[in-house]
Amino acid sequence: MSVIKSTSYSVYVGEKSLDALNAFLKKASYTHYFLLCDEHTFEHCLPTLLFNCPILNEAEIIELESGEQHKNMETCMQVWGALTDAGADKKSLLLNLGGGVITDLGGFVASTFKRGIDFVNIPTTLLSMVDASVGGKTGVDFEDIKNHIGTTYEPKGVFVNPVFLESLSERHVRNGYAEVVKIAIIADAEFWNDIKQSDTTAHFYSEELITHAIELKNTIVKKDLHENDLRKSLNFGHSVGHALESALLKQKKDILHGEAVAFGIIIESIIAHRLKLIGKKDLNEICGYIDAIYPKIKLSAETKKLLFEYIFHDKKNEDGLLNFALPDGVGKYRLQSGITEEQISEALAMY
Numbered sequence: 567m568s569v570i571k572s573t574s575y576s577v578y579v580g581e582k583s584l585d586a587l588n589a590f591l592k593k594a595s596y597t598h599y600f601l602l603c604d605e606h607t608f609e610h611c612l613p614t615l616l617f618n619c620p621i622l623n624e625a626e627i628i629e630l631e632s633g634e635q636h637k638n639m640e641t642c643m644q645v646w647g648a649l650t651d652a653g654a655d656k657k658s659l660l661l662n663l664g665g666g667v668i669t670d671l672g673g674f675v676a677s678t679f680k681r682g683i684d685f686v687n688i689p690t691t692l693l694s695m696v697d698a699s700v701g702g703k704t705g706v707d708f709e710d711i712k713n714h715i716g717t718t719y720e721p722k723g724v725f726v727n728p729v730f731l732e733s734l735s736e737r738h739v740r741n742g743y744a745e746v747v748k749i750a751i752i753a754d755a756e757f758w759n760d761i762k763q764s765d766t767t768a769h770f771y772s773e774e775l776i777t778h779a780i781e782l783k784n785t786i787v788k789k790d791l792h793e794n795d796l797r798k799s800l801n802f803g804h805s806v807g808h809a810l811e812s813a814l815l816k817q818k819k820d821i822l823h824g825e826a827v828a829f830g831i832i833i834e835s836i837i838a839h840r841l842k843l844i845g846k847k848d849l850n851e852i853c854g855y856i857d858a859i860y861p862k863i864k865l866s867a868e869t870k871k872l873l874f875e876y877i878f879h880d881k882k883n884e885d886g887l888l889n890f891a892l893p894d895g896v897g898k899y900r901l902q903s904g905i906t907e908e909q910i911s912e913a914l915a916m917y
């Protein structure tokens with residue numbers, strides 16, 4: 567098992583991570599346990615969790631409906647209500663067992679309930695393992711805008727058991743892998759060289775890959791928890807990616823976060839190339855690699871219109887200027903202010 571030290575908590579990765587959770591629970595003195603899951607993690611992950619941490623048999627289970635469309639304030643009210651009805655107090659612990667929807671929403675509920683109770687994340691998708699469960703960003707979508715309402719509030723521990731990926735669909739594993747590709751391109755050229763050479767998808771499930779991706783994110787978050795500078799690099803692919811995700815969700819079209827981010831990585835890499843930040847060879851490699859893994863996105867006129875509306879709504883913009891995190895050579899990044907509508911249109915036309 568690897569133990570990655572974060573700001574005030576640790577991330578445990580490996581099959582023994584649930585033993586680490588068991589030890590954490592035995593040592594702590596919580597009055598109540600609340601376990602947040604959705605119908606899929608209830609079915610596929612809860613039995614393993616309870617087997618490894620029998621103390622959680624006494625936990626109150628709060629089961630939510632799965633899906634990004636439920637990551638909203640109505641669902642938060644449902645969870646605040648369940649906590650209140652079951653007599654949760656300041657010394658209660660919330661355990662989030664699920665993908666990024668459960669860890670984002672559960673973290674937000676924990677940060678606001680009675681001005682903040684403790685929570686831990688037990689991520690069960692690749693996306694939540696390598697990204698969403700680490701770093702303290704919590705939140706929900708609001709009026710179709712992704713993560714519009716949220717807090718920065720850190721868990722007391724993150725327990726990552728890759729065995730949970732066995733029941734996850736291949737599409738969802740690819741979804742999480744987009745965040746691995748992103749962090750490799752902006753933070754670790756050697757890692758990017760390694761992954762782009764692997765010609766099977768077996769490494770998507772590898773404990774080593776998951777551990778390294780978490781280490782990279784954790785190093786960045788530890789230096790800049792509140793996203794004043796360095797952490798903004800993690801937004802590579804997300805300015806366009808989040809806008810596409812919001813635009814398609816608004817039209818009730820099927821899209822996963824990572825698929826939208828993969829599209830965003832391509833468009834933002836084209837912009838980086840036009841700005842002479844990355845060469846033609848790197849651009850071709852990035853686009854070719856992503857094209858081979860993710861479905862092509864077809865943009866209707868309506869989607870394109872909404873895409874621009876959401877790009878201009880982005881929390882990362884300041885004084886009406888669009889701020890993008892772009893690769894500056896592979897393995898490095900640059901915060902580029904003043905990206906224009908024309909630059910984005912040009913990149914979309916080249917896609």
Ligand SMILES: NC(=O)c1ccc[n+]([C@@H]2O[C@H](COP(=O)([O-])OP(=O)(O)OC[C@H]3O[C@@H](n4cnc5c(N)ncnc54)[C@H](O)[C@@H]3O)[C@@H](O)[C@H]2O)c1
Pocket residue numbers: 604605606607610611632633634637664665666667668670690691692693694697698699700701702703704712713730731732733734735738741822823
């Ligand atoms: N906080 C952050 O820093 C951060 C970073 C990246 C993404 N996110 C957020 O993460 C969310 C996406 O996360 P996600 O892709 O994990 O989505 P998700 O939570 O919706 O999970 C995807 C699907 O897989 C199911 N599932 C989960 N674990 C399973 C398992 N082990 N076996 C079978 N089915 C399982 C879920 O029920 C769901 O249907 C988005 O809302 C995004 O904004 C947050």
